[in-house]
Amino acid sequence: MISKATIDTVFETARVEEVIGDFVHLKRAGSNFKGLSPFSEERSPSFMVSPAKGIWKDFSSGKGGNSVAFLMEHEKFTYPEAIRYLAKKYNIEIEETEQTDEEKANTDVRESMYLVSEFAKTYFHNTLLNSEEGKAIGYSYFKERGFTNETIKKFGLGYSPEAWDAFTKEALGKGYKLEFLESTGLTIPRDDRPFDRFKSRVMFPIQSMSGRVLGFGGRILTNDKKAAKYLNSPESEIYHKSKVLYGIFQAKQSIAKLNNCYLVEGYTDVIQFNQSGIENVVASSGTALTPDQIRLVNRLTKNITVLFDGDAAGLRASIRGIDLILEEGMNVKVCTFPDGEDPDSFAKKTSYDDLVLYLENNAKDFIQFKASLLMNEAKNDPIKKADLIRDMVVSISKIPDRIQREIYIQECSRIMDISEQVLVSTLAQLVQKDVVEVGKKQQQKQEQKAFEVVKNENPISTEKVDTLGIVECEIINILLSYGNISEKFEGVLIGTNTEGEVGEVVVKKERKVYEEIYLSLQEDEIEFATGLFKEIYNDVISVYLQNDNFNLERYLMHLKPEFAQIITDIVMNNEKYVLHNWEGQNIFPKTKLEQLNQNVTDNLFTLRWYLISQFIENAKNSVSKESEIDNSEVIADIMDYIKLKTKFSYKTGRVVVRYH
Template sequence: MISRATIDSVFETARVEEVIGDFVQLKKSGSNFKGLSPFTDERSPSFMVSPVKQIWKDFSSGKGGNVVSFLMEHEHFTYPEAIRYLAKKYGIEIEETEQTSEQKESANERESMYLVTDFAKDYFHNTLLKTEEGKAIGLSYFKERGFTDETIKKFELGYSPDSWDAFTSHAIKKGYKLEFLEKTGLSIVKTDTSTGSATKMFDRFKGRVMFPIRSMSGRTLGFGGRILTSDKKAAKYLNSPESDIYHKSKVLYGIFHAKQSIAKEDNCYLVEGYTDVIQFHQTGIHNVVSSSGTALTPEQIRLVNRLTKNITVLFDGDAAGLRASLRGIDLILEQGMNVKICTFPEGEDPDSFSKKNSLEELTLYLEENSKDFITFKASLLAADAKNDPIKKAQTIHDMVASIAKIPDVIKREVYLRECSRIMDISEQVLFNSIAQLLRKDQKEAAKKEKKTQEPFEVVSSEKNKPKKVDVQFELEQKLIELLVLYGSMEQEFEEMVIDKNEKGELDFKAEVFESRVFEKIYLDLQDDEIEFTNPEFKNIYSEIINRYVENPEAKSENFVNQMAPEIAAGVTNILMEEERYVLHDWERMQIFVKEKEKTIAQVVSETILSLRRFLVAKKIDELSETMKNDQDFDKEAGLQEIVAYIGLKKLLSDKLNRVL
């Protein structure tokens, strides 16, 4: 177990904007930062980070919290894993007590799988560097590729022994369960169908050099293994199979080492293989990732989209491979990103070219040879078409189909004009063609939507009715908001008490007193024996009041780091609700929002009185309903009670009007 002192030290040291900045490209927005949501597919920023409050809020998915909750949501860390990650990032020594066997046993399946992949990464790396077989075969191969000791260590490259079960047997001896070795794909298990017990165990990556595949936060998700023999039956490259922690369509090789450089350079180089990434890094270009030999997917593109809007796709000189890869370009355009393409001389690929050139030469080559996608696609397809009118027409159709993928209307028009110039065809024809394509896409989308509807679904006018406002929910939420934002603030409250006037009639008399906001709310709710009906608000209210009682001057934003994650999430939603309007940049449009601090006492009094009046009205309705439906109910007593509540409601209404 990690000690409380370590956890406190982590929260005191970690900066939420720095940690999230490793995963999301953040831009300054007033006192906050904003960026694209890492949880949803969006093109307008709805993700806010508050350095002052040390919390974040994603308005598109509704998620929010502190620095630890971000890692738990984004990287699927457990609480202890998130604390360890932050401690490592900020160089904090972890103090912990020994785990019991029961605590070890309770580690969930995903944690166990991560433990296994981490163990495997270290095992393969040590085998490469410290065993005779590893040095003679694996290390020799990497050295031949030109990798330095520093590069091998940085990417934690490894070697799996050329033995049927060397790794599996070693892992089991070290206490790792065969179940998780199989689930991560590191081991292949043959079972007896009659008994269900394991009969044979094999190492999946037997006799291969190993490339650990890591998440954006650095967790080991799986492996790529390259065979070094000329066995034609075996695949040259072998990846870990899909598992609960490894989804190849959602992972980019090298993203962990590249993320900061991608954000800094505002560009990402996309290559095909592991060694392409490693050689670029070794040469000095770090903003490079690889799709690891798989076809590019929207999920992989969105990983880059969080860090930059610009992708430069690097291809080798193989013309056939180029055409196949153009499909990936359309996917990038669909995500609203800017695409450039750079090819290397025939017979060269990013790996070999970067090995032969210095950083200055490579940088210059990339700058001079990176073409806009439309220029590149036109030159590539036009070379095929030559003087054949039919092929030229097909080429233009291909280019227009790519431009149609671009969501931004202005960008689309610019590219169409460029296409018109390059292919010597009128702009009007191209605009008509793209309009036809867009209409076709809209029709297909409408058909798909229609298919998803129930066969005899009746569209009811009820659907168009506005949702009924839950008054009690809104008022309870408002009280929690006031507690969270202003609980420790001292205010001058005006209490309206009933007194006799000069004529001897009952009237209101104003009494002014000073109190902290939390004390006013707590005492008023206690007096009326009012309890929150919403379970989440009830938990937050209890937690906050207890903390204010312990320390009346406490800052509510500090509560978030000390609360249970589920309660902290609710508090974050309230703390960041006002930041939603910052996203719209009202002040730039000359719309100025009134500051709440100027009327806090009035808002507190108004909210409490409104809740009291609502509950009284609710009681009147309940009694009326009981009188109608319950034959045994004492109607005379019930009527007297209703009259008394009506009088109380009028009194509360009068008090509320005075406050307003």
């Protein structure tokens, strides 16, 4: 178990924008950062990160929390795994206490699969470097490919022995359960004796964006025609090949920094490029490119450069992936290598400077690439040329941005020597066809619903606005965000004026915001009415009274995840309105700090006004209509409270209108 001191150090050191920035491309938006949600498919950013508060909020999915919560949600880490990841990122030494048997037993299935996969990576790597067989076969192969020891270590390359069950026996001997060896695909079950899936292969660990081992790719080195050259881990609870890109862990920071991602086909292409100094490169690992893989890159950059072999078979089929990239609203360039070369071989024999120069000079816009590739096929055949032009317009129709579509139409017109009007007309037909298809699907759904008889047991009712909940929520938000700030608040005292008359005297007294809220509610003996908000308010006030220095990030650290989620929602819901660039429109609204004093006063008065209104209503309902019962005392109370309510209404007129 990780010690409390280590956890405290991790939370004090970790910067939420740095942690999330490894997974999501963030852009500054005022004092916050924003980016595309990693939890939903969106094109307009609604994912907000607040460095000052140390929290994040995804308005598209409703999720939020601190840096640990993000790792638990995005990477499916357990709490200890998230702490270990952050400790490793910030070079913090981990102090541990002995884990109990009960804690060990509580490790879930997914975590067990991750542990088995991590053990396998270590085993294969050690076998490569330290066993005679590993050095003679696996290590020699990687050296022939030109990989250095540093590169072998960086990518965790390994070797699986030729013996049928060498890895399985070792894993079982170390206490790993057979069920998890089988569920990860490392071991193939057999009644008499389970055996290793990757026997006699060099190993390429496949890692998530955070570095967790999800599965493996294994390459056979013998000339066995019955065996597949490359073998991947099967789909499992933790490994979905359509959602993974090889090398993303090593490439993510470089991709975000350089704002471009090179996409190649194989493991060795990635490794050789990386060793040559170009680190912003990933591979689809031989599978057809998928929308999920594209969205993985989209979190880090809007720009992809696809690298193709010079003599790649079926190149035309391969470039269909370009349309998928365009559909995601990304910018695509394509670069091919000379005949007989692939990214691996070309990078191996080319210096870093020459390689960078080659990529810059030969990376073509997708429209230019398609034209140059397919024009050779069309040549002087008008039918084929027409098909080529239509193919290019189909690609352009996939682009969601209308301005970009217009620019590409102009470029296509220039390259293919055809009028823009014809291309625009063809494009409009394609776009309209897509709209019609969507319309048909919607109509089918509506027709299905039309034949469904739904019995509505409860009459439709308009949802009543929870005025009290809104006010209490806002007061909690003020406490969480600004409680430590000092302001001069107005107070009313009974005193004598210069003429000796007794009356109300307005005075200003400097207090911290939390003191003003706490003392005001205490003075009037007011308690929160909403159960959850009452619990949060009492807990936050308790922290302030004990420490006089409230830190939101530290506070969230000690809360249960579901409780921390509620706190995050309260604080970050106001931040979504900061997304608009008001200053760019020459509109300069007051900042929240400039309105803080008024906001505190308004909400305290509104809370009083609302509670008094409730008391008056309850008192009116308690007045007896029977003549023999004396209601004079209750009526007197009602009149007093109506006077007080009128006084509050006078002071907070605009607030009353807002909530009434």
